[in-house]
Amino acid sequence: MSLLREFFLLGILVLAGAIVSLFLGWASHPWHGLPIKPGEIRAEDVRGLDVLWLDARPESAYAKAHIKSALWFNPEDPEAALLLAADAWLTDPKPIVIYCASESCATSGELAEWLRIQLPDAEIYNLQGGWAAWQKSE
Amino acid sequence: MAKIGVSPTRSERLGLLAARLVLTAVFATAAIPKILNPTDFAVVILNYQVCGTYTSVWIALFLPWLELVCAIGLFAPALRRASGLVLAGLLIVFILLHGQAWARGLEIACGCFGDFTTLDRPKTNYAWLLLRNALLLATCWLVIMKDLRNQQQVRVA
Numbered sequence: 001m002s003l004l005r006e007f008f009l010l011g012i013l014v015l016a017g018a019i020v021s022l023f024l025g026w027a028s029h030p031w032h033g034l035p036i037k038p039g040e041i042r043a044e045d046v047r048g049l050d051v052l053w054l055d056a057r058p059e060s061a062y063a064k065a066h067i068k069s070a071l072w073f074n075p076e077d078p079e080a081a082l083l084l085a086a087d088a089w090l091t092d093p094k095p096i097v098i099y100c101a102s103e104s105c106a107t108s109g110e111l112a113e114w115l116r117i118q119l120p121d122a123e124i125y126n127l128q129g130g131w132a133a134w135q136k137s138e
Numbered sequence: 139m140a141k142i143g144v145s146p147t148r149s150e151r152l153g154l155l156a157a158r159l160v161l162t163a164v165f166a167t168a169a170i171p172k173i174l175n176p177t178d179f180a181v182v183i184l185n186y187q188v189c190g191t192y193t194s195v196w197i198a199l200f201l202p203w204l205e206l207v208c209a210i211g212l213f214a215p216a217l218r219r220a221s222g223l224v225l226a227g228l229l230i231v232f233i234l235l236h237g238q239a240w241a242r243g244l245e246i247a248c249g250c251f252g253d254f255t256t257l258d259r260p261k262t263n264y265a266w267l268l269l270r271n272a273l274l275l276a277t278c279w280l281v282i283m284k285d286l287r288n289q290q291q292v293r294v295a
Contacts, residue, residue: 006220017203027176030195
């Protein structure tokens with residue numbers, strides 16, 4: 001069998017596998033992009049909106065670069081960080097969006113859940129994909 | 139000197155079989171969690187910061203199946219050479235991806251064997267990842283060379 005035929009056969013089998021994934025519901029339709037989880041918001045959806053940004057990355061990363069007007073939310077000391085965030089939110093109530101480094105960093109998701117308990121009247125989101133997704137969307 | 143009619147020794151055959159088994163085990167083990175969790179895998183790809191969201195989702199759908207089919211294909215005469223070449227190509231891509239992530243100081247999960255998060259895990263050891271992939275690439279190269287040489291011998295015969 002020629003090498004070209006081998007590659008063609010491989011392609012057919014891979015395509016069949018991908019169809020199986022879609023048919024069995026293991027994979028969502030890729031043309032819809034990354035599925036969004038409850039409480040998350042996409043970078044492209046939040047861009048340009050007036051929100052209170054909270055940066056839950058390490059201080060060194062925050063000092064290097066952060067979303068304009070974002071407050072540093074120390075994940076090591078959330079109680080103290082909450083005071084700053086609550087003060088900013090009470091002064092100017094608006095939706096809060098918290099982010100960490102990237103999607104694989106779960107810090108912001110956990111902090112968002114914790115903040116919803118601490119500030120039950122606030123509208124709180126976790127930025128999907130975090131800082132990495134924000135940079136990508138620029 | 140032509141090797142027509144020279145059959146491989148028993149140790150050569152065993153070595154080749156072991157190489158194929160290692161590659162198949164590694165890639166099949168890597169593929170299955172990704173097939174079952176394509177969304178998490180797409181996020182891992184996104185974190186490498188080399189492609190956008192939509193590209194990540196498409197890659198997450200097809201790449202694990204490519205790994206699985208090629209892993210099994212190493213034992214299928216009809217797919218053997220192409221499978222070896224594709225796996226070698228994938229390993230080169232992985233080495234480049236890990237290299238750039240290391241150079242950029244990205245603290246992300248490898249995503250290699252279903253490790254989709256760095257939460258509660260030690261930091262990604264890029265040196266180990268590069269070494270591991272280089273060893274797998276060398277193994278893959280041996281298998282490819284043997285398969286291509288066998289094919290040439292069959293044609294000449």
